[in-house]
Amino acid sequence: MALQQVVEQIVIGLGYDLVEIERSAGGLLRITIDLPWVQPAADAPAPAVEQFVTVEDCEKVTRQLQFALEVDGVEYKRLEVSSPGIDRPLRHEQDFVRFEGSVVDITLKAPIGAAGAGQVNATRKKFRGTLERAEAGGWQIVWSDEPPAKPGQRVSKKRVPAPLQALGFTLDELRDVRLAPIVDFKGRGNKAGPAPA
Numbered sequence: 001m002a003l004q005q006v007v008e009q010i011v012i013g014l015g016y017d018l019v020e021i022e023r024s025a026g027g028l029l030r031i032t033i034d035l036p037w038v039q040p041a042a043d044a045p046a047p048a049v050e051q052f053v054t055v056e057d058c059e060k061v062t063r064q065l066q067f068a069l070e071v072d073g074v075e076y077k078r079l080e081v082s083s084p085g086i087d088r089p090l091r092h093e094q095d096f097v098r099f100e101g102s103v104v105d106i107t108l109k110a111p112i113g114a115a116g117a118g119q120v121n122a123t124r125k126k127f128r129g130t131l132e133r134a135e136a137g138g139w140q141i142v143w144s145d146e147p148p149a150k151p152g153q154r155v156s157k158k159r160v161p162a163p164l165q166a167l168g169f170t171l172d173e174l175r176d177v178r179l180a181p182i183v184d185f186k187g188r189g190n191k192a193g194p195a196p197a
Contacts, residue, residue: 006072007031010064016057019084019091027077029069032084033061037098053083090177096131096139103180104131106141108173127167128180140168 004021011018011033019032035051058081065079090096090104111123129143146162149155 003074006068006074007065010068011061014061014064016053016061020089023076027075028080029074029076029078030080030082031061031065032082032089033057034084034088037094039097058082085181086183087178087181090179093171096171096177099179100131100133102131103128103182104141105176105178105180106169106174107176108169109175110173112167125175129167132166134168136168138168138170140166142166 007021008018011031015036016033017036019034020030022030022032024030033053035053035057062079062081065081069076069079087105088099090099105126105128108125108127111125127141127143129141132140132142134140142164144162144164
């Protein structure tokens with residue numbers, strides 16, 4: 001059986017989603033897993049606690065993969081099973097639906113060319129912005145080229161913000177899409193729930 005099939009069968013069988021399989025120099029086999037995502041119903045309340053892949057999840061998958069890969073005779077020197085991290089790759093349509101509204105980094109296979117209207121450089125291939133569903137049915141990324149204000153910097157209320165720009169794309173036009181690795185050190189804040197007494 002092929003490596004992709006063996007890994008998918010084990011990971012999905014254990015109740016996880018397979019995000020990525022990567023072979024690196026030196027015999028490293030890196031498997032990235034995530035918890036399955038089910039699109040919430042429109043009237044369903046938001047989950048109280050966000051769930052993440054734990055070390056125990058990675059250990060469970062590693063044990064099963066070591067056995068299965070040995071049985072199938074897959075050559076590797078080191079196996080690494082991990083969660084996707086803050087710069088998670090988006091590969092499938094379901095990933096785009098799941099992370100709609102998030103800030104993403106996209107890299108196109110080819111520059112936008114003359115079709116890019118407005119102030120966008122025609123040779124540009126990389127963009128960072130908010131992932132949104134396009135009106136025409138595909139996907140788009142919306143961004144502003146205005147640099148963010150530095151902490152403590154005063155911003156005039158009279159200053160006109162840079163215009164928002166949008167670029168529509170299909171999944172076939174993309175080389176790579178990842179969640180933007182943005183860390184908020186102020187914490188998650190109090191989402192919903194009573195204040196402690």
